[in-house]
Each structure stands twice: as C-alpha cells, then as structure tokens.
Amino acid sequence: MIADDSNRGGRATRRSRDDVVDAALDLLDRVGLPDLSMRRLADHLGVQPSALYWHVENKQQLLAAVSARILGPVSADHADGATLDVAARDVAVRLHDSLLAYRDGAEVVSSSLALGLVEPPAHARLRAVALERGEPAALADTIGDAITHFVVGFTFHQQQRRSADAWGAASGGVAASPERIADGDDGDDDGFTAALDLIIAGATTVLAGGATQHPAPRR
C-alpha cells in the first residue's frame, strides 16, 4: 500500500551490481570463503539465488569483482618520486595489508589473479615509477611479479594459519607450534619481512647493474 520505490528503512529495493559485490565482501568477512555460496549470498540479500545471475555472470566473476575491491587500496594515492626498489617495498606492504583486511582475502585474490580476472596489483604503479626514472618497463614487471606472487602466497599461508588456530588447532597436518597468537603480532610477520627484504635486496642489486640482466627476449 505504501510507496516502496525509495529505500526507506529496510528491504524491498532493487539491487545493483555494486550492492551484490558489497554483500559478497560483507559475507566473506563473516563466514569465510568456503561458506560463501551463491545461495547464502542470495539469502543475505533477501533474494532468490537465480536473481544474482542478472547482476553477475557467474561466481568466478563475482569473486573477481570482490578481489578488485580488496586490492583497491594498493594502487591509491601516488605522490611517488621514489626509486623502483623503494616503491616496490611500499607496494608490497600495502598489498599485504589489503589482503589481511578481509577474511580469506589472499585466497580469493590468489585465484582471481591466476585466472587472469584481475590486474596484477603492483604493475601499474611500478611501471609508472620506472617511466619517471628511465628504467625499463620489463624490469618493473619482473619486480612486480616477484613481489606479487610472494606476498599473495605468503599471506594465503599466514591467513590459513591464523584462522586454523583461532578455531582450535585440533588434528592433522604438519602443525604450527601453539605459541603467541594473542595480539595480532604472530611471529611470522618476521618471516614476511625477512623474505621481503631479500627480494628488495635483489631489486636494489639489479638496479645497481649487478648480477642479472632484465628479460632481453632471445632470438
């Protein structure tokens, strides 16, 4: 009886594609990737499962859109002027933080990246820096690849371990020693920093003209 064509109070409004992606991100953070089904998402939106397919082509594409949202902060506000290796460290840290900001963020991004459904998050920024500095774009891509794959893989592992021993550890597997989990400062941030330092050291060395030459397509 009442005019419900504007979204006052509650439900009953029509949804946009962005609303669906918002809801997916929200549900991801609440229940985790294994429980993020199209049917639960539909429930969460107060809609039939089939309705989702008007907004989104399939689940993979939805997860790609979710990935793009997770990766948003990585390429925000430039104001660079840095060298390639310094920019690389910065982008790596931002990527790490962005992945950790959502439950199972690294896993979602890992598969979208592998499927080629999102842009590699480091490349645009590093290419821009390379251009400024007269460094070859191929070198920026190489550094971007090393950074991206390492950070995503490491964070994936890290995030699984966190939710594993948050839920109680229990049985099976190689097992992680049950130590300080308490304060968000779990010991493996050291491992992350150390390995990242190693890769950055590689970038610095190569920039200084040492050891390795950039791609140089044979033939």
Added chain:
Amino acid sequence: MIADDSNRGGRATRRSRDDVVDAALDLLDRVGLPDLSMRRLADHLGVQPSALYWHVENKQQLLAAVSARILGPVSADHADGATLDVAARDVAVRLHDSLLAYRDGAEVVSSSLALGLVEPPAHARLRAVALERGEPAALADTIGDAITHFVVGFTFHQQQRRSADAWGAASGGVAASPERIADGDDGDDDGFTAALDLIIAGATTVLAGGATQHPAPRR
C-alpha cells in the same frame, strides 16, 4: 567361483591408500582439479564414493597426499656441496618442473601448502646446505619462503593461462594476447626466469653480507 584374491587381469581386488592417491593423480591429469570430485574418483576406481573414506580422511587430506607426490622429485638425490644461492636456484627450477608435470599441479600444491598439510618443498634441502656452509638456518628458511611462494604463485598463473587458451580463450577477463602457444615454449618462461634471477640476486647479495640482516627476533 574362481579365487579372486590375487589381482589377475582386471578389477575386483581390494585397494590400498596408495592406489587411491595414484588414481587421484591420474584423474587430476585427465580432467583437471575442478572436475576431480570424490564421486568421479570413486567411479574411476570402480567403487562407491563412500568407500574412499575408509582410505582417506577427507578430500583435503587426499589432495595433500597428491601434493606430496607431485613434490616428490623436488627433494630427490642431493649430492650438493653448492652454495645457498646456487642450491636455491636449483630447487626453484625443480619445483617449477614438478608443478608443471601435472595438470593444475600448482593449484593443488598451493592450497595444501597454505593449509599446512605438506612440508614446504625447499626448506629441508636449503637447511642442509646452510648447515654444511655454516650459514644460519633462518636464512635458509627465508630464501625457501621467497622461492616457494613465488614459484608456486607464478606457476599457478602460468598453468591457468595455458589451459585457458588451450581450450579456446573465448570471453571475459584481462585476457592474454593470443600468440605463440605452440611448442611448450610460451613466452612467459622468460618472466619466470627474470623474476627468479632477481630473487637469487637478493640471496647472493644477502649472503655476501649486504643490505639485509637475517631475521634477528626483535626485543
């Protein structure tokens, strides 16, 4: 009527856990990970789906066993004497090859690794080398982490792209330029080598005492 307790000719014998893992590897290579279901695997073995659960605790553990098999060649025959950075490159190349040896190998290993259900494939070897050379074990682990996550992530991407444009490319996504796919020598092996060189250069630099110090737990 005939004694069927020895495996003559065909089916009808009882299966061991190893047989199940064998069959899973075989089926993985035939149909790929998305189509490797417990039910199809049961079919492949001539058995009811429920029978699998006598041999294996669940699907994740089965895939962990599959991962361990895929990773077998990585830690085979030592005969080292090499420096840490040289051993690291060797182990990276072996890992890459092993992952490529099975369809969706990198994806399977990626998740088993993240879940902590398989040993990181580079660590044992690199620790042994570090011990021989009087290098700290923590440095071996750092190099192992950088190598493993990079190689697995890169190969995952590479393998998805291969099967994507093997099947016809079609629609959607960021897209890979349709060029030489022909001879197994797809252009991105260059990208792999370049980024691996970068990481190894980092290891060499750190070994020479440059730029970065190994972990050193703060406090």
Added chain:
DNA sequence: ACCTGAACACCGTTCAAGT
C-alpha cells in the same frame, strides 16, 4: 529492468549394514 519458481545435474560426507 529486475526478480521468482522450479528444475537439472551435480557435490562431500556419514553411517548402518554387509562380506
């Protein structure tokens, strides 16, 4: 333009019961 209802072709896992 956006959504419902109903169906299709599947999943992983459990568990009593058989041999």
Added chain:
DNA sequence: ACCTGAACACCGTTCAAGT
C-alpha cells in the same frame, strides 16, 4: 579389513515466467 546402499545437507547455473 574393506566395501555397499542409502541418505543428509548442500552446491552452481539455467530458464521460463512474472511484474
């Protein structure tokens, strides 16, 4: 010790039809 049969509680996706 190893497996069957049957069930439970789900999946992603399609498609005609409604408004």
